[in-house]
Amino acid sequence: MNFTFEIHSCLRQNVRSLGIPYSGSAAKNFYMKRTHHCNELRPAHIGQTITLSGWVHSRRDLGGLIFIDIRDREGRTQTVFDPSDLPKELFVQAASLRSECVVSVTGKVRQRPAGTNNAKIPTGEVEVGVVALEVLNMAEVLPFPVDDPEIASKVNEELRLQYRYLDLRRPEMARNLKLRSKVAIATRSFMDEQGFLEVETPTLFKSTPEGAREFLVPNRREAGTFYALPQSPQQFKQILMVAGIEKYFQLARCYRDEDLRADRQPEFTQVDIEMSFIDREDIYALIEGLIKKVWKTALNLDVPTPFKRISFEEALNRYGIDKPDTRFGMELVDFTEDFKASTFKVFSGAIANGGVVKALNAKGLAGATQGQLETMTEYAKSFGAKGLAFIKVEKGADGATVEWKSPIVKFFTEAEKAALTTKLAIQEGDLILFAADQWLTACEILGKIRLYCAEVLKTQGKLVIPADQFNFLWVIEFPLLGFDREQNRWYSSHHPFTAPVADDIPFLKTDPKKVRGQHYDIVVNGVELGGGSIRIHQPDVQKTIFEELLAIPPEETKLRFGYMLDAFKYGAPPHGGIALGFDRLIAILCGTPSIRDVIAFPKTAKGTDLMTDSPSSVSAKQLRDLYIEVKVKKPETATPPAA
């Protein structure tokens, strides 16, 4: 009671000294400042008078006694309004509070009565006996609950994005943002310890229409010219190496105007890194150190290093994908030799055409439904295959012997069957799936099916992957170039600045397909976390790549990359770098499949922001200033003339 008086008289004094009339507890500009966060109070605080500020998380009104849990960013604490200690009006005010009102509460920390501790929250041994309440703001009834994690996590994402400020109040979302901040800071401090400089690069850049579609920004000062938002700071960071920065990093915002996915947003953040006078090993060691520190900071886990390395070719051969999830087996097995002379023409014919036969054993999936087999067949067809060959290994009709149920087994010889049994370790209950096609296609078909089978086995409880298992992997020795049949020309598998492996340089002009790039991807649990390369630092090699292999006309090369080739003439050090997808990194650490859950204000699958309703149309004057004429117009919502 006395304390209440003290606070109010103190407020009054403060207000008077500023010459502002004080209107009691309704004063808007001054309030009781918090002394503790809502996750802080423990038995050690018993007896202290403290102040909490935050939101009404939940209210339990027992009539003669009211419990209110106050929540702030850090946690929550139970406060008790007991009419025997309080002025009546204060108790009435407490009864009128509803979820998410903003309050400051002052009271005495006390032990909870025996048997009423709440083991679910860290502050559950104590409570605050309220002596003063200040309502800082009322809240309307919410469009969805933020206090119940079970319901809140199921709320339609559309609604969550529209009221993102409410969604972010949920402790689960607050935790994600907190972890993101911690990791960003750990990254900066690690890079600083390693001698890197954080340099900001422009986000108003030049259009370089290789690769992803760009966001364009019209230039008001010269009609018909545009900036582009960078897809990555690639060129700038290489120029910084020419500039002698030696070790650069940046938490860089990047923009790509491509369709979205759960793990792709039109703007995203990458940990962008570049170093001079290094080779691939230096990058591996640096990133392994960074990951170690990040995992320790975020999850208190010790990540073993160095990471395993696997070549692109081996990754495809064993897992059918260049970002393998190695937390489970089900590897692909090659049967090209075994079926070379098979009477089953689908197999032997593919081999005669220069293709391969591969198979995988989905252990325990013999009971696959017709629908599941159809889904897998669709995957195969999407790669151009005619169908999907399979064998269900099940108990025979007699209940004792094991039978291979499949439309194709009748074509197999005993030797072929024996090869399958041995190499795939076939047992009752297995499902064997085949791909017979060109090497890459066959691998990719089974790679896709392998992941699908794992999903099915997971839902059936036959495959269990611990949540804290992180299989890091370097994928290396990618082909430098791919060939586009339709356009009849070579393209960079990654980007045109990637240096060829030194031993392969002679093949550049004779057999480009054979040239491996000094490129590396860092993969964890089937997710591509990042990638990079040692760059070309000799202008003549770079020119060869641009003009002879990528067949970009010299004038165009000059127009688009001239400044870079120029820079390289004046002493470019050997250099290389890497970029890690920061949003994906945080999503993995948070255990969520969608990066929207780790971005404060993400966009929907159509690239809109439901809270601000952007993108939106602009005024005719704005368009005129930018020399822009809009040809296709969205029908405007007609404003009815005023009555």
Added chain:
RNA sequence: GGGGGUGUAGCUCAAUUGGUUAGAGCGCUGCCCUGUCACGGCAGAGGUUACGGGUUCGAGCCCCGCCACUCCCGCCA
């Protein structure tokens, strides 16, 4: 650009084969309640079944269109 899924009360979901007045839990409003923490009890309000057409005696359900969200393919040097 293409394929799949979803859309019913403020929220999460039901609604048999197309058949009476579209239900439940939570939330909300009112009343009661001094140890709750998913408080409890009683009562009540709340619906253009996303939207626009169509078929039918009759549509939440079937058909066509359209919008939004979502997952995937293409795309993402």
